[in-house]
Amino acid sequence: MAHFTKATSVHDWINQRLGIDTVRRVMATEYWIPKNINFLWAMGMVLAITFALLLVSGIFLLMYYQPNVNTAFDSVNYTIMREVDFGWLWRHVHGVAASVVFLVIYIHMFTGIYYGSYKNGREMIWISGMLLFVTFSAEAFSGYMLPWGQMSYWAGMVITNLFSLGGLHADGIVEWIRGDYVPAQAFLDRFFMLHVLLLPLAIMGVIGLHFGALRIPHVNNQDGEELDFEKEAAKYKAGDKKGSKVIAFANDFMSKDLFVVGIFLIFFFYLVFFHYDFAMDPVNFDPADGLKTPAHIYPEWYFLWSYEILRPFSTNIGLMAFGFAQVIFFLLPFLDRSPNAIPANRRGLFSLWFWAMLVDMIVLTAMGKLPPEGIFSTIGLVAALVFIGLWIALPFITKSEKKA
Amino acid sequence: MKELFILAVVTVFTLATYYLVEPFAHSKMHKHVESEKFAYADLPALTKKGDANRGKDLVMGAGACTGCHAIKVAGLAAPMDPVATAQSYGVNTPDLSNAGVVYDAKFLAALIKNPAHALKVEHKYDAASGKVHPMAQFGGAGGDLDQEVADMVAYLQSIAVKQDKLTPKMAFETACGRCHAMKYENWTQIGDKPSFKMKKDELAFDIQVIDYQDALTKYMGKLPPDLSMYIRSRGEHYISTFVENPQHLIEGTAMPRVGVTAETAEKVIEHLADAGDTKRVERDEVGKKVMVFIVIFALFAYLWKRSIWKDLH
Numbered sequence: 001m002a003h004f005t006k007a008t009s010v011h012d013w014i015n016q017r018l019g020i021d022t023v024r025r026v027m028a029t030e031y032w033i034p035k036n037i038n039f040l041w042a043m044g045m046v047l048a049i050t051f052a053l054l055l056v057s058g059i060f061l062l063m064y065y066q067p068n069v070n071t072a073f074d075s076v077n078y079t080i081m082r083e084v085d086f087g088w089l090w091r092h093v094h095g096v097a098a099s100v101v102f103l104v105i106y107i108h109m110f111t112g113i114y115y116g117s118y119k120n121g122r123e124m125i126w127i128s129g130m131l132l133f134v135t136f137s138a139e140a141f142s143g144y145m146l147p148w149g150q151m152s153y154w155a156g157m158v159i160t161n162l163f164s165l166g167g168l169h170a171d172g173i174v175e176w177i178r179g180d181y182v183p184a185q186a187f188l189d190r191f192f193m194l195h196v197l198l199l200p201l202a203i204m205g206v207i208g209l210h211f212g213a214l215r216i217p218h219v220n221n222q223d224g225e226e227l228d229f230e231k232e233a234a235k236y237k238a239g240d241k242k243g244s245k246v247i248a249f250a251n252d253f254m255s256k257d258l259f260v261v262g263i264f265l266i267f268f269f270y271l272v273f274f275h276y277d278f279a280m281d282p283v284n285f286d287p288a289d290g291l292k293t294p295a296h297i298y299p300e301w302y303f304l305w306s307y308e309i310l311r312p313f314s315t316n317i318g319l320m321a322f323g324f325a326q327v328i329f330f331l332l333p334f335l336d337r338s339p340n341a342i343p344a345n346r347r348g349l350f351s352l353w354f355w356a357m358l359v360d361m362i363v364l365t366a367m368g369k370l371p372p373e374g375i376f377s378t379i380g381l382v383a384a385l386v387f388i389g390l391w392i393a394l395p396f397i398t399k400s401e402k403k404a
Numbered sequence: 405m406k407e408l409f410i411l412a413v414v415t416v417f418t419l420a421t422y423y424l425v426e427p428f429a430h431s432k433m434h435k436h437v438e439s440e441k442f443a444y445a446d447l448p449a450l451t452k453k454g455d456a457n458r459g460k461d462l463v464m465g466a467g468a469c470t471g472c473h474a475i476k477v478a479g480l481a482a483p484m485d486p487v488a489t490a491q492s493y494g495v496n497t498p499d500l501s502n503a504g505v506v507y508d509a510k511f512l513a514a515l516i517k518n519p520a521h522a523l524k525v526e527h528k529y530d531a532a533s534g535k536v537h538p539m540a541q542f543g544g545a546g547g548d549l550d551q552e553v554a555d556m557v558a559y560l561q562s563i564a565v566k567q568d569k570l571t572p573k574m575a576f577e578t579a580c581g582r583c584h585a586m587k588y589e590n591w592t593q594i595g596d597k598p599s600f601k602m603k604k605d606e607l608a609f610d611i612q613v614i615d616y617q618d619a620l621t622k623y624m625g626k627l628p629p630d631l632s633m634y635i636r637s638r639g640e641h642y643i644s645t646f647v648e649n650p651q652h653l654i655e656g657t658a659m660p661r662v663g664v665t666a667e668t669a670e671k672v673i674e675h676l677a678d679a680g681d682t683k684r685v686e687r688d689e690v691g692k693k694v695m696v697f698i699v700i701f702a703l704f705a706y707l708w709k710r711s712i713w714k715d716l717h
């Protein structure tokens with residue numbers, strides 16, 4: 001047993017028992033971050049804050065929401081929006097944050113791709129990040145069911161139908177997932193459970209893994225320079241803060257993070273109060289009606305690109321393409337055969353690949369929402385083929401890349 | 405500066421995505437109908453100047469309006485209760501007390517002469533179907549038809565409340581409330597739902613509503629939707645242009661052109677907002693305060709960052 005002495009202060013008392021000084025040193029004052037970074041490195045903190053907003057607003061909503069097919073719609077639109085003081089605020093914060101969190105996730109992902117922050121030891125950061133993307137997607141989808149509006153119902157119908165696996169006609173799986181032949185009470189109850197318990201738990205676990213994965217390889221920097229963190233840290237601790245290539249997580253990195261978070265929150269709250277419609281589809285303000293299919297069924301904007309990879313093809317091929325799109329990002333560290341972990345603009349063909357992928361995903365996103373008619377279905381088909389083609393080309397163009 | 409350049413790149417791609425997914429996609433998905441400013445240009449203008457006194461005799465006269473319509477302000481009750489009326493005609497006949505202010509004068513005149521035409525529901529009552537609109541056409545009382553109709557309109561205008569006394573709720577009830585319920589405002593097609601002491605009385609009321617809705621469903625083909633959340637699900641522009649001429653947005657719909665004036669339409673929309681977007685004023689006020697707070701927060705965060713980073717560079 002450790003040796004305890006009479007505490008000289010409250011701090012000392014706690015420190016002897018919990019080692020908070022060590023925790024603070026390891027997690028903050030001597031957690032080293034490269035100095036050569038830009039605001040894109042603050043997206044992790046922006047995501048953490050957005051997740052906190054989702055969690056807190058979700059807790060308040062949970063106090064009044066009723067997971068029942070007869071009362072769910074009214075508990076949201078009447079009780080929360082009209083009766084509960086500031087219920088509207090929690091709902092708009094929750095709805096807008098659910099949408100904005102994906103914008104930031106995509107920025108965070110493409111930052112990682114651009115700067116090559118997924119290789120040379122950083123593979124687990126990328127894979128745990130992709131796991132977060134998948135769990136956040138499931139969380140968003142399950143949450144979208146809860147207001148039990150027209151889009152909840154029909155998106156639930158369409159997405160669960162995918163599990164019949166096309167030509168395999170595995171309708172048993174669909175019924176097992178729904179707990180019924182169509183989305184109904186059992187369906188709503190289980191998605192409620194997933195949304196408020198199982199998936200948030202999973203997300204918090206994977207966030208821990210994601211942070212942990214950063215620890216050994218350290219954060220990348222703007223030029224992909226390999227730093228000797230111990231040497232640079234020693235310089236910093238010796239007082240040469242200007243000469244050192246690293247900074248401490250707190251307060252150095254944190255002060256920059258917080259400034260970026262401040263700018264982000266200006267944007268976020270502007271959306272919450274003055275421009276929330278994009279995140280709260282009008283169609284979902286009609287109560288669910290199994291006898292009335294909406295004219296246009298589309299997912300929220302952040303799923304559109306993968307929806308458009310499904311849509312232009314026949315059922316079976318579409319499902320295979322869709323499955324491909326869901327897993328392929330996980331494999332990025334292994335498909336990129338180049339040893340260079342440097343910004344894309346210094347990587348020749350890969351630079352083209354990066355911008356082509358970004359533009360292609362935006363085109364897919366747009367076509368995923370537009371009705372699949374005429375020129376739009378052609379553009380959608382081409383963009384889907386380009387997406388698949390780019391991934392197939394990736395190992396070849398990176399293999400031929402010269403060592404920087 | 406490099407960071408600003410990166411921010412510009414992120415912003416451009418974000419805005420491009422937003423533009424494509426929201427304004428552009430919606431412009432392709434939904435037909436855009438311009439407002440006609442409730443001018444009802446297809447209906448003939450009133451050429452005769454009406455006389456309210458003569459109009460009163462015509463409205464009250466045998467075979468005219470009061471056989472079916474109540475005019476409460478003139479002391480005339482409805483001949484039948486709403487449920488029995490709906491079971492006879494398909495829908496409750498409107499009380500004409502405020503018709504003169506709620507509806508456009510040109511529309512009223514056209515309605516009296518040929519209801520199916522003014523209401524734009526002739527597709528329901530064409531010769532092939534053999535059906536006729538439940539409201540009988542007014543064929544005249546022996547004099548000049550246009551003059552008589554102008555007189556009747558003048559009378560209806562003379563008894564109606566003044567425009568500034570017409571509340572959003574009254575506008576909604578007169579123009580929409582006989583077909584559309586509004587649960588969040590406690591409105592049923594047969595009126596406000598009272599609070600009952602006895603469960604039995606409440607059930608009796610509910611049965612009346614159901615009977616009424618059954619008759620209405622038969623008349624319209626389906627039960628007209630509850631409008632509680634329409635301000636969020638359809639939005640102001642859609643509702644306004646739809647009310648102006650339903651056929652423009654949903655060809656062949658059983659919903660008649662309502663014939664309201666532009667002022668009444670605004671009041672109807674205000675009432676819809678009172679039901680489905682009750683916190684809009686609070687939202688704007690709180691929004692402004694939060695924006696001020698968060699800008700100050702960002703400013704302090706920037707100062708803190710600068711004070712720390714001056715030792716690092």
